[in-house]
Amino acid sequence: MNPSKVMRERVRVLTDLPNIGAAGAKDLQLIGIREPTQLIGKSPFDLYQELCLKTGVRHDPCVLDVFMSITSFMAGDEPRPWWYFTPERKRMLLTSSAK
Secondary structure, eight states, X not given: OOGGGOOGGGOOXXXXXXXXXXXXXXXXXXXXXXXXXXGTTOOHHHHHHHHHHHHTSOOOHHHHHHHHHHHHHHTTOOOOOGGGGHHHHHHHHHXXXXX
């Protein structure tokens, strides 16, 4: 759903989440996420890795941005477009690869 249209009190199914449409919901279901509350406390990086392992494909890093957006939202943050998280993802991956 477009982040500007998300109303926290109406989030019931995966497609009610910011940046999640039918394809994103299918990806989440593939890794065992059936309802939004299951995202609470989850690591977006772990979700991304699990999806890549499950499908045998390295998904576009923008999928990780989407996972960052929905885990952030479910942690209580405001709904934001997925690209808001791109700079943070790049910083985090750069930091972790430098170790």
